[in-house]
Amino acid sequence: MDGRFVPPIEHLFKNDPWWMNFFDNITTVQFDHRMAAYASLALALLNAVFARQTGVARRGWAIVAMVLCQVGLGIATLLYSVPLSVALAHQALAMIVLGMTVGNLRAEFPARPAARSPISFSSRASRF
Numbered sequence: 203m204d205g206r207f208v209p210p211i212e213h214l215f216k217n218d219p220w221w222m223n224f225f226d227n228i229t230t231v232q233f234d235h236r237m238a239a240y241a242s243l244a245l246a247l248l249n250a251v252f253a254r255q256t257g258v259a260r261r262g263w264a265i266v267a268m269v270l271c272q273v274g275l276g277i278a279t280l281l282y283s284v285p286l287s288v289a290l291a292h293q294a295l296a297m298i299v300l301g302m303t304v305g306n307l308r309a310e311f312p313a314r315p316a317a318r319s320p321i322s323f324s325s326r327a328s329r330f
């Protein structure tokens with residue numbers, strides 16, 4: 203940003219109290235969003251590499267591809283000064299990425315079937 207990877211600290215925390223910068227300071231919000239985007243991409247890559255052991259590798263790489271598209275759309279949103287159509291596509295894709303990651307979580311860690319209780323209604327009913 204402005205030719206630097208990390209903007210000057212006095213720009214990032216120019217508002218008082220300091221925590222207001224995370225909501226009110228455009229520089230801080232943009233920097234946080236950018237770092238969160240890089241972190242999402244790194245985590246998606248890690249997930250895809252480790253997903254090979256759990257048999258859901260294709261889904262992992264699909265998430266990487268979607269996050270890459272999301273990063274591209276985000277950069278386009280910024281370069282074209284937030285046109286409504288591109289910004290809405292960026293938000294819509296964010297929801298798709300979220301849905302895919304939740305689906306991926308369920309595929310990697312499927313819910314265990316609930317243990318059957320010996321005094322459950324169905325087992326008592328079968329006695330009659």
Ligand code: HEM
Nearest residue numbers: 232236239242269272273276277279280284292293296299
């Ligand atoms: C997986 C989720 C997301 C990723 C990976 C992502 C990624 C990005 C990236 C890389 C940029 C370019 C910013 C820069 O380089 O400074 C960007 C811009 C932007 N994103 Fe996202 N984004 C995500 C979700 C969202 C969501 C949910 C919203 C809004 C609700 C949003 C709103 C914006 C806006 C308004 C911009 C352009 C203006 C600015 O940077 O201040 N993004 N995004």
